[in-house]
Amino acid sequence: MSTLYGVGLGPGDPELLTIKAARLIGSADVIAYHSARHGRSIARGVAKPYLRGDQIEEPLVYPLTVETTDHPGGYRGALADFYTESAAKLAAHLDAGRDVVLLCEGDPLFYGSYMHMHTRLSGRYRTEVVPGVTSVSAAAAVTGRPLVEGEEVLTVLPGTLPPEELAARLAATDSAAVLKLGRTFEKVRKALTDAGRLDEALYVERATWDTQRVETLSEVDPDTVPYFSLALLPSRRAADTATANATGPEQRQVTGEVVIVGLGPAGRPWLTPEAQEALAWADDLVGYGPYLDRVPPNPRQRRHPSGNTVEADRAALALELARAGRRVAVVSSGDPGVFAMASAVLEVAQEWTDVPVRVVPGLTAAQAVASKAGAPLGHDFCTMSLSDRLKPWDVIASRLTAAAAADFVIAIYNPASKTRRTQLEAAKELLLSHRAPDTPVVVGRDVGGPNESVSVVGLAELDVSTVDMRCLLIVGSSRTRVVTRQDGTRQVFTPRHYPAS
Structure with a gap:
């Protein structure tokens, strides 16, 4: 046959x-x-x-x-x-x-x-x-850069994918090869930029041919790119090792790092390219269980979930892992520096000065809720938490009174929980002593999530029984306005100017 x-x-x-x-x-x-x-x-x-x-x-x-x-x-x-x-x-x-x-x-x-x-x-x-x-193996050979090492993950992508999907996949992997460039080159370069990885990318054209070309991808002229070329993100770990071995013996110890990463309010659309890169770079992910669940799984990485009230324990674990040479991402909802993990980690890290710690910002819940309502934070505002778990209520009450008297717009985090039901009612009474009953209050729940809702009510009409930890409130100032548009939607904004005194 x-x-x-x-x-x-x-x-x-x-x-x-x-x-x-x-x-x-x-x-x-x-x-x-x-x-x-x-x-x-x-x-x-x-x-x-x-x-x-x-x-x-x-x-x-x-x-x-x-x-x-x-x-x-x-x-x-x-x-x-x-x-x-x-x-x-x-x-x-x-x-x-x-x-x-x-x-x-x-x-x-x-x-x-x-x-x-x-x-x-x-x-x-x-x-x-x-x-x-394959062309991928050939490209690695001619660049002299390993594709993957240890438990790193290699992703092979066609350049014909939609740009958003390309960026997401490039941000979530360790190493990558993007084939079928030619007319897709500019789209691929933008995806690498959006993923925060353009500086790592190499360009390889006709690998192993007499006419082969290897360049830093960011420097390539798009008009010169043929179909038989690819973009390469080689092994980061191998690059780290090469850099360490190129230094003196006293500097060759590879040290870990703790990166505190803001995930934004919910979902990948709220995640910055810098945060995506930090998550993809990590060997270990540490954080509150529900927040870790928002990060797509990577079989190379180890996850360390924990409860909601053990911030110091999480910080110590992350620092221990980093001291052992691991790259650790501590995840935090919203921005890690706003009522979140950055201060908790840095407080514990006072005794770990040999471990590098850095913070990657995220979109805050206040910004997210404000954007859904319009622009209530358009003028001076302050941010407060009503939780008295870590500070006494008399401190909260005095600060809330001062902010209300100063006519700040106030973004209120942690307004109520299952065990904290009286604080918000007390806060409402304090605010009413300084604000008109019809002062606009934006109530945002699960913004960015599947059960998102945003409503606007007058301060006197605020039903505190409907508010819980998944909510964020924005209480307007005397200048905050509500506009009803022709389609029936309501938008809240605070003008940037005050009337002449």
């Missing part, structure tokens, strides 16, 4: 073919290869040193090279017809008892053209796939 061989040629250097690939190319009855309409074939050029010279050659000529066609089925329909016709050509040789080698750049089943013939013919004929060196 005749056989169809899908033979991987590797990245372009004829010396990088496997021995088996070279043997099959030299012994086959028929050599098939894809080519453009001008007749030249990159695959045939790579295999040329191994051809006998008397074999039947079957070029499979693509009907188009760009996604413009008058085919009734569009671009996909035109290619489907082409693959069907090509399969029929190869089947004719196989039916005649001839072995067919179909040449494929790189690896036949790694974004390879051979797979379209394999799916159409493997059920009818004997087939064998001969793997080849």
